[in-house]
Amino acid sequence: MQREQTTALSAALNPPSLAAAINAKGFSHAAGFRIVAAEPGRAEVALARREDLVQFFGHFHGGVITALADQAAGIAVTSGLPAGRIGVTVEIKVNFLEPADGSELVARAKTLKMSGSIGVATVEVFSKNEASETLCAFCTATMRALDLPPEFR
Amino acid sequence: MQREQTTALSAALNPPSLAAAINAKGFSHAAGFRIVAAEPGRAEVALARREDLVQFFGHFHGGVITALADQAAGIAVTSGLPAGRIGVTVEIKVNFLEPADGSELVARAKTLKMSGSIGVATVEVFSKNEASETLCAFCTATMRALDLPPEFR
Amino acid sequence: MQREQTTALSAALNPPSLAAAINAKGFSHAAGFRIVAAEPGRAEVALARREDLVQFFGHFHGGVITALADQAAGIAVTSGLPAGRIGVTVEIKVNFLEPADGSELVARAKTLKMSGSIGVATVEVFSKNEASETLCAFCTATMRALDLPPEFR
Amino acid sequence: MQREQTTALSAALNPPSLAAAINAKGFSHAAGFRIVAAEPGRAEVALARREDLVQFFGHFHGGVITALADQAAGIAVTSGLPAGRIGVTVEIKVNFLEPADGSELVARAKTLKMSGSIGVATVEVFSKNEASETLCAFCTATMRALDLPPEFR
Numbered sequence: 001m002q003r004e005q006t007t008a009l010s011a012a013l014n015p016p017s018l019a020a021a022i023n024a025k026g027f028s029h030a031a032g033f034r035i036v037a038a039e040p041g042r043a044e045v046a047l048a049r050r051e052d053l054v055q056f057f058g059h060f061h062g063g064v065i066t067a068l069a070d071q072a073a074g075i076a077v078t079s080g081l082p083a084g085r086i087g088v089t090v091e092i093k094v095n096f097l098e099p100a101d102g103s104e105l106v107a108r109a110k111t112l113k114m115s116g117s118i119g120v121a122t123v124e125v126f127s128k129n130e131a132s133e134t135l136c137a138f139c140t141a142t143m144r145a146l147d148l149p150p151e152f153r
Numbered sequence: 154m155q156r157e158q159t160t161a162l163s164a165a166l167n168p169p170s171l172a173a174a175i176n177a178k179g180f181s182h183a184a185g186f187r188i189v190a191a192e193p194g195r196a197e198v199a200l201a202r203r204e205d206l207v208q209f210f211g212h213f214h215g216g217v218i219t220a221l222a223d224q225a226a227g228i229a230v231t232s233g234l235p236a237g238r239i240g241v242t243v244e245i246k247v248n249f250l251e252p253a254d255g256s257e258l259v260a261r262a263k264t265l266k267m268s269g270s271i272g273v274a275t276v277e278v279f280s281k282n283e284a285s286e287t288l289c290a291f292c293t294a295t296m297r298a299l300d301l302p303p304e305f306r
Numbered sequence: 307m308q309r310e311q312t313t314a315l316s317a318a319l320n321p322p323s324l325a326a327a328i329n330a331k332g333f334s335h336a337a338g339f340r341i342v343a344a345e346p347g348r349a350e351v352a353l354a355r356r357e358d359l360v361q362f363f364g365h366f367h368g369g370v371i372t373a374l375a376d377q378a379a380g381i382a383v384t385s386g387l388p389a390g391r392i393g394v395t396v397e398i399k400v401n402f403l404e405p406a407d408g409s410e411l412v413a414r415a416k417t418l419k420m421s422g423s424i425g426v427a428t429v430e431v432f433s434k435n436e437a438s439e440t441l442c443a444f445c446t447a448t449m450r451a452l453d454l455p456p457e458f459r
Numbered sequence: 460m461q462r463e464q465t466t467a468l469s470a471a472l473n474p475p476s477l478a479a480a481i482n483a484k485g486f487s488h489a490a491g492f493r494i495v496a497a498e499p500g501r502a503e504v505a506l507a508r509r510e511d512l513v514q515f516f517g518h519f520h521g522g523v524i525t526a527l528a529d530q531a532a533g534i535a536v537t538s539g540l541p542a543g544r545i546g547v548t549v550e551i552k553v554n555f556l557e558p559a560d561g562s563e564l565v566a567r568a569k570t571l572k573m574s575g576s577i578g579v580a581t582v583e584v585f586s587k588n589e590a591s592e593t594l595c596a597f598c599t600a601t602m603r604a605l606d607l608p609p610e611f612r
Contacts, residue, residue, distance in 0.1 A: 027214040030205035052183035056305070061180040062242050063220020070215045089215050090424060091448055093246035093399060093552050095579045095599060097572040112597055113556040117423075118396060118450065120554045120597065138571055138579065140554060140599060142397055142448060144424065152209070243577060244601055246399050246552060248426050248446060250419040265444055266403040270576075271549060271603065273401045273444070291418055291426070293401060293446060295550055295601060297577065333520040336511035358489035362611070367486040368548050369526015376521045395521050399552035458515070 018086070019043070019075045021152075028071055031064065035075065041111040043075035049103050060100035065125055065137050069094060072109035073121040073141035080114055084153065087119055087143035100136040102127035107139075119143040171239070172196070172228045174305075181224055184217065188228065194264040196228035202256050213253035218278055218290050222247060225262035226274040226294035233267055237306065240272055240296035253289040255280035260292075272296040324392070324454075325349070325381045334377055337370065341381065347417040349381035355409050366406035371431055371443050375400060378415035379427040379447035386420055390459065393425055393449035406442040408433035413445075425449040477545070478502070478534045480611075487530055490523065494534065500570040502534035508562050519559035524584055524596050528553060531568035532580040532600035539573055543612065546578055546602035559595040561586035566598075578602040 019038045023029065023045070031053060036044040047053070047060075047068050055061040070092055077087035109123040125137035172191045176182065176198070184206060189197040200206070200213075200221050208214040223245055230240035262276040278290040325344045329335065329351075337359060342350040353359070353366075353374050361367040376398055383393035415429040431443035478497045482488065482504070490512060495503040506512070506519075506527050514520040529551055536546035568582040584596040 022209045025209055026207035026211070027205060027217055028208070052180060054179035055181070056175045056178055056239075057302075058179070061220055062223045062245065063216050064180055066219040066223075066245070066247075067214055067216020070219075086209075089249055091246065091248040091397065091426075091446075092215065092219070093244065093599065094219075095244040095571070095601065096242055097579060098574075112554070112594065115557075120397075120556060122597070135571065138581070138599065140397075140552065140597065142554065149210075244550065244579075244599075246446065248418070248448065250426060251421075265401070265441065268404075273403060273550075275444070288418065291428070291446065293399065293444065293550075295401065328515045331515055332513035332517070333511060333523055334514070358486060360485035361487070362481045362484055362545075363608075364485070367526055368529045368551065369522055370486055372525040372529075372551070372553075373520055373522015376525075392515075395555055397552065397554040398521065398525070399550065400525075401550040402548055455516075 018078060027067060033068060033071055038075050038079050040080040041076055043072045043079060043109045045072040045107050047105045060105055062096055065100055066092060066094050068105055068107045069123040069125050069139040070141060072107035072123050076109040076111050076121050077119040077143045080111055081145050084148050085145050086148050087145055090142040090144050092139060092141040094137055094139045096137050098134050098136040100127045102129040104128040117145045171231060180220060186221060186224055191228050191232050193233040194229055196225045196232065196262045198225040198260050200258045213258055215249055218253055219245060219247050221258055221260045222276040222278055222292040223294060225260035225276050229262040229264050229274050230272040230296045233264055234298050237301050238298045239301050240298055243295040243297050245292060245294040247290055247292040249290050251287050251289040253280045255282045257281040270298045324384060333373060339374060339377055344381050344385050346386040347382055349378045349385065349415045351378040351413050353411045366411055368402055371406055372398060372400050374411055374413045375429040375431055375445040376447060378413035378429050382415035382417050382427050383425040383449045386417055387451050390454050391451050392454050393451055396448040396450050398445060398447040400443055400445045402443050404440050404442040406433045408435045410434040423451045477537060486526060492527060492530055497534050497538050499539040500535055502531045502538065502568045504531040504566050506564045519564055521555055524559055525551060525553050527564055527566045528582040528584050528598040529600060531566035531582050535568040535570050535580050536578040536602045539570055540604050543607050544604050545607050546604055549601040549603050551598060551600045553596055553598045555596050557593050557595040559586045561588045563587040576604045
């Protein structure tokens with residue numbers, strides 16, 4: 001990740017434990033999402049191929065690619081919010097560029113803009129095979145910042 | 154489904170077995186996607202809530218919602234193509250409107266337009282609880298028609 | 307417009323003059339946008355073809371179609387807000403389905419959802435020629451409600 | 460424009476006159492779109508502020524921003540196609556990030572992917588004031604390559 005391009009979004013970082021907590025539940029946990037990096041305005045999340053994550057042709061399912069991109073966008077945006085706040089997805093759009101036929105996916109998100117309660121992030125998703133990686137999907141997500149309900153703090 | 158509004162897209166229907174085959178593999182099978190209806194230009198696909206399909210707050214994960222919408226769009230478009238052709242997703246966009254906190258999701262897709270090799274479908278996704286259902290997401294997907302590779306026929 | 311399908315969004319209507327004021331300035335005025343109908347959660351805006359509104363092939367320019375859809379979405383959402391509030395566009399997505407080669411465009415917007423400060427509208431844009439009309443574009447817009455600055459009230 | 464990052468899309472360049480021709484007609488001509496740069500997979504198009512191009516608050520109208528982004532995407536994609544082919548817009552999505560309140564807009568497009576007849580481009584749109592520029596919109600466009608009809612060659 002290119003740290004020098006990171007927009008300074010917020011001095012007040014969320015506890016890194018929030019990103020871990022987001023990732024440790026439900027679908028992201030069951031699918032095996034792995035946080036590679038998280039900092040204000042940036043996140044990288046990876047996922048190894050499994051037979052229960054593919055579509056008809058044996059490539060990663062578009063919904064799984066979207067889930068990974070969404071998770072990376074959410075962590076990038078949330079990492080830039082004050083403690084006690086979380087970004088939830090208002091809408092997401094994904095272009096599928098190449099078959100996601102690698103052994104691993106990596107989603108790299110960066111926040112384009114955070115102002116008021118609205119954040120926008122772009123995510124590049126790469127399909128990896130050993131040393132090479134191919135841009136297989138490009139995503140833009142609009143997020144809304146919420147106060148974390150007390151039971152989740 | 155409102156059959157009277159169905160645009161006559163193609164007299165040549167895909168074998169219904171193609172929709173079943175699409176759904177019987179990988180993520181859609183593992184998650185438990187269930188085809189409720191499929192006809193040229195229309196499809197309805199349902200999914201029961203499970204703990205491995207939710208996000209941080211315990212609602213259906215946005216990526217799972219997108220996967221279901223994508224599947225319904227793909228079946229609606231593919232059902233309108235000549236035998237031996239299949240629709241693959243070029244891009245998808247989803248607005249999340251309400252928390253998907255029901256016990257079941259239902260995605261209802263219809264083809265807006267199919268011309269040349271490009272099809273566009275909209276999908277309404279409802280979160281269901283007993284008798285009531287709430288529109289929780291709205292999706293538009295652009296599909297491209299391909300010849301099914303011989304090994305999938 | 308099908309009034310019976312209109313979601314009751316807000317009892318407090320904006321002064322109808324706001325929709326007229328939005329439309330009477332800048333590009334929408336110069337291009338000749340015409341408000342056909344506006345009520346809470348619904349709007350219809352029309353535009354006659356002119357040589358300065360087309361693209362390379364002589365059809366309405368995609369940006370002009372988007373501008374008309376955006377205006378209709380903004381008026382549908384704003385009409386459902388309390389007086390003194392206005393909807394501004396967070397993001398917009400448009401699928402172009404058919405050449406917009408008619409003598410007039412009509413954009414029909416409806417609000418899918420308005421909650422908190424976020425509204426989502428879909429817009430169907432039709433290309434008209436005498437009696438017939440063709441769905442030429444489909445749009446989804448996400449809006450954010452703002453207080454009107456004092457100088458605009 | 461960062462030439463070193465340009466993907467080599469095609470050795471066969473369209474005559475540069477096609478980009479000029481696209482821009483010299485209809486809305487883009489009337490609004491005053493100005494091609495700053497065009498090469499295979501890249502384009503930059505600028506537009507000076509005028510009172511007939513703004514919205515209610517006096518900033519560039521969202522539809523005008525979209526038109527400029529669309530034009531830049533079309534020129535980037537078309538410049539990478541073999542002679543006699545042109546890219547037309549299948550769908551476009553735009554996030555509006557900041558008020559476009561500058562004296563000029565600049566749209567910078569790059570092709571992410573061109574394969575078969577489908578191309579995808581991203582466009583950054585900047586609002587400029589003297590020396591400074593602000594990213595005011597981010598766009599993704601899906602294009603389809605067509606043979607230019609004989610009357611346009």
